[in-house]
Amino acid sequence: MFNGLVLGALLALISSGLTIIYGTLGVLNLAHGAMFMIGGYAGYVAYQLSGSFLVAIAAGAIFMMFVGIVMERLIIRHFYSRPHEDQILVTFGLGIVYVETIRFFFGSLSKSVPAPSWATGITNLGFMIYPTYRLAVIGIVAIALLVLYLLLYRTKLGMIVRAGIEDAVMVGSLGINVYRVFMIVFGIGAMAAGFAGIVNVPVAPITPDIGEAILVEAFVVVVIGGVGSFPGAVLGGLIAGEILSITAMFDPSLSQAMLFAVMTLVLMLRPHGLLGSQGRS
Amino acid sequence: MTVFDKPRTRRAFLQAGSVLAGGALLPSGLILPAFAAEHPALGTYPAGSSGDSVFVGISVPRTGTYAASGEDLIKGYVLAIEHLNAGHDLMHKISPNLKKGVLGKTVKYGIADSQAKPNTAVQALSKFISENKAVMMTGSVSSAEAVANNKLAQREKVIYLPGISGSNDTTGKDCVRYSFRECFYAETAAKAIAPVLIKNIGKNKKIAFLTPDYTYGHTVRQSMEEHLKAGGWTVATNQVSPLGTTDFSSYLLNVANSGADVVININFGRDAVLSIKQAKDFGIIGKMTLVVPYNTPFLAKEVGADIMAGVFAATDYWWTLEEKFPLAKMFNDAFRGKYKSNPEWGANAAYMQVAMWADAVERAKTFYPPEVIKAYEAGYKVQSTVGEVWFRGADHQLVRPVIVTRGKKPADMKGPDDYYDVVDVVPGEGLMQAPDAFGCKLGDYT
Numbered sequence: 001m002f003n004g005l006v007l008g009a010l011l012a013l014i015s016s017g018l019t020i021i022y023g024t025l026g027v028l029n030l031a032h033g034a035m036f037m038i039g040g041y042a043g044y045v046a047y048q049l050s051g052s053f054l055v056a057i058a059a060g061a062i063f064m065m066f067v068g069i070v071m072e073r074l075i076i077r078h079f080y081s082r083p084h085e086d087q088i089l090v091t092f093g094l095g096i097v098y099v100e101t102i103r104f105f106f107g108s109l110s111k112s113v114p115a116p117s118w119a120t121g122i123t124n125l126g127f128m129i130y131p132t133y134r135l136a137v138i139g140i141v142a143i144a145l146l147v148l149y150l151l152l153y154r155t156k157l158g159m160i161v162r163a164g165i166e167d168a169v170m171v172g173s174l175g176i177n178v179y180r181v182f183m184i185v186f187g188i189g190a191m192a193a194g195f196a197g198i199v200n201v202p203v204a205p206i207t208p209d210i211g212e213a214i215l216v217e218a219f220v221v222v223v224i225g226g227v228g229s230f231p232g233a234v235l236g237g238l239i240a241g242e243i244l245s246i247t248a249m250f251d252p253s254l255s256q257a258m259l260f261a262v263m264t265l266v267l268m269l270r271p272h273g274l275l276g277s278q279g280r281s
Numbered sequence: 282m283t284v285f286d287k288p289r290t291r292r293a294f295l296q297a298g299s300v301l302a303g304g305a306l307l308p309s310g311l312i313l314p315a316f317a318a319e320h321p322a323l324g325t326y327p328a329g330s331s332g333d334s335v336f337v338g339i340s341v342p343r344t345g346t347y348a349a350s351g352e353d354l355i356k357g358y359v360l361a362i363e364h365l366n367a368g369h370d371l372m373h374k375i376s377p378n379l380k381k382g383v384l385g386k387t388v389k390y391g392i393a394d395s396q397a398k399p400n401t402a403v404q405a406l407s408k409f410i411s412e413n414k415a416v417m418m419t420g421s422v423s424s425a426e427a428v429a430n431n432k433l434a435q436r437e438k439v440i441y442l443p444g445i446s447g448s449n450d451t452t453g454k455d456c457v458r459y460s461f462r463e464c465f466y467a468e469t470a471a472k473a474i475a476p477v478l479i480k481n482i483g484k485n486k487k488i489a490f491l492t493p494d495y496t497y498g499h500t501v502r503q504s505m506e507e508h509l510k511a512g513g514w515t516v517a518t519n520q521v522s523p524l525g526t527t528d529f530s531s532y533l534l535n536v537a538n539s540g541a542d543v544v545i546n547i548n549f550g551r552d553a554v555l556s557i558k559q560a561k562d563f564g565i566i567g568k569m570t571l572v573v574p575y576n577t578p579f580l581a582k583e584v585g586a587d588i589m590a591g592v593f594a595a596t597d598y599w600w601t602l603e604e605k606f607p608l609a610k611m612f613n614d615a616f617r618g619k620y621k622s623n624p625e626w627g628a629n630a631a632y633m634q635v636a637m638w639a640d641a642v643e644r645a646k647t648f649y650p651p652e653v654i655k656a657y658e659a660g661y662k663v664q665s666t667v668g669e670v671w672f673r674g675a676d677h678q679l680v681r682p683v684i685v686t687r688g689k690k691p692a693d694m695k696g697p698d699d700y701y702d703v704v705d706v707v708p709g710e711g712l713m714q715a716p717d718a719f720g721c722k723l724g725d726y727t
Contacts, residue, residue, distance in 0.1 A: 003534060107352070112558065209345055255531070
């Protein structure tokens with residue numbers, strides 16, 4: 001149960017980036033796994049240079065936001081009005097380019113960043129012993145999700161973003177530059193992926209293709225929680241984490257299958273996901 | 282005398298004829314009376330060897346969990362092919378039969394990414410057969426792909442040489458006439474390392490296995506369990522995880538609660554790196570003794586010497602064997618000269634596979650596969666980087682030593698790559714099961 005919370009927290013953070021981008025821009029971002037991976041590598045480089053975990057986290061997040069903004073300006077914005085298939089193809093292609101670029105520079109051997117000194121070691125929780133850093137991850141992710149929530153629901157920017165989802169033309173006619181907002185949203189979504197990427201490195205050393213498996217799980221989380229719904233991504237992430245860890249207690253080999261079985265069940269009973277709305281028109 | 286020794290005019294005729302007829306007729310396995318010089322057409326013969334060069338198809342994982350080992354294998358293959366084409370001295374030292382090229386022909390190659398998936402590997406190799414008329418196919422890091430490639434080789438009648446494959450099945454129940462394995466495997470690894478473990482760790486220990494869920498993992502687990510019984514070791518838990526797992530926490534929690542004394546980690550590639558690092562995070566390493574029965578290339582480099590210090594592992598090759606074997610020194614020097622790093626055991630296995638194939642072809646004096654296979658099966662001894670080795674005709678497994686290593690403490694390392702002490706080089710003969718013990722039936726030559 002408890003282990004699922006940790007797994008779920010990370011999944012929630014990755015999926016929230018994915019769902020914000022889809023919910024706002026309508027772009028299904030298949031490069032999200034690769035962006036998660038790049039965040040990890042950016043953090044790794046920063047750690048090598050600075051020796052500080054905090055610098056690594058900041059670097060992973062900020063660098064990925066920068067990459068996200070450039071990517072949106074140069075490529076993604078030309079695809080807003082194109083069909084979903086085109087968006088899927090272009091983001092899928094970008095993902096491959098990212099993975100191979102990283103592989104070219106860093107090779108296939110895994111890279112690692114140690115957990116910060118205040119979070120190394122093992123904590124005895126009474127009922128079980130658990131790595132301290134994994135406990136810290138819950139806190140780090142909770143703070144990150146809170147910041148995202150405040151940004152989206154308690155600021156003017158967030159209001160414009162949510163209004164843009166409802167009716168981009170109307171927002172535009174109010175004199176607000178919607179495309180500028182979209183760029184910022186893509187940057188924030190990318191930053192969430194990059195942040196999750198570097199936070200995950202002390203748990204699982206990075207290799208260029210580590211994002212692939214994560215992308216699949218993140219999509220499942222988004223579908224369970226409701227496509228485009230931020231609270232849905234958080235709930236979906238926690239549910240997916242619990243499914244994976246509880247199934248693993250009985251038969252680890254079934255845990256992935258169980259995840260997809262639950263996704264199928266959710267799709268049958270609530271086609272828009274647990275917290276999803278009737279979808280965009 | 283072979284077709285290649287015949288006068289120029291006849292050779293030119295054969296070449297032209299095979300180009301005309303090759304594509305359409307040969308794959309169907311029809312015998313072509315016009316070319317029935319010495320051998321009937323079979324597989325890619327004679328189309329693949331009628332020109333000045335022959336083609337070798339390499340398929341290894343370049344992406345995914347086993348990518349690092351795949352890249353190491355490629356380095357070994359490329360170096361070996363370069364050495365063959367240049368008539369390098371090391372090739373001549375391995376076998377005096379080896380000269381420049383193979384039967385005087387230049388060796389060309391192509392590389393494909395198998396992703397360690399059997400179907401992808403088989404597709405890639407099939408393409409090398411149909412489009413490049415490959416005379417030999419090689420490469421694998423997962424035994425699942427090696428076994429699938431074995432079946433392809435037998436069906437298409439093209440020789441296949443696994444790269445890394447640790448399952449008993451590869452030269453056991455899934456052995457084929459057309460495949461030959463160089464590297465050590467579950468049974469020899471277990472039989473070599475078990476006495477060392479019992480002697481150093483003690484008797485009557487409880488084991489927690491971390492096992493990848495496919496033929497390699499299961500056979501290593503079986504062989505280890507079998508050979509550790511001699512010391513009264515019993516199994517406390519066996520945690521089976523799918524290939525490519527990134528989070529081992531669920532399995533490790535089960536291990537932590539199992540009451541085991543020793544963790545035997547069979548995972549390979551990135552799975553090994555992640556599971557060992559996470560086992561450290563969970564406080565399992567330190568409380569339980571880690572053992573790696575089938576060592577992953579670059580493991581110590583990736584998880585760190587501090588974690589691997591004192592850990593016993595069985596492996597195929599380790600670069601410091603150059604102190605003991607002159608050919609290892611030659612190989613390492615050539616490898617370092619080209620790649621500026623030390624070879625891992627995959628690179629060595631790849632190099633030796635290519636060299637021993639060329640040796641078998643030279644002795645057969647033809648690329649006609651059944652003759653090459655018979656040359657392999659003759660048990661001819663060649664000099665390898667780990668001493669004298671030969672193929673066992675009955676199951677096509679190389680008789681070669683297993684290297685038992687122990688991780689050095691960081692303070693004892695003499696250089697950045699000096700991760701292991703070589704504890705023992707255990708001769709292969711005594712380690713191998715009877716050829717039919719794992720159900721090997723080789724199948725037909727034609």
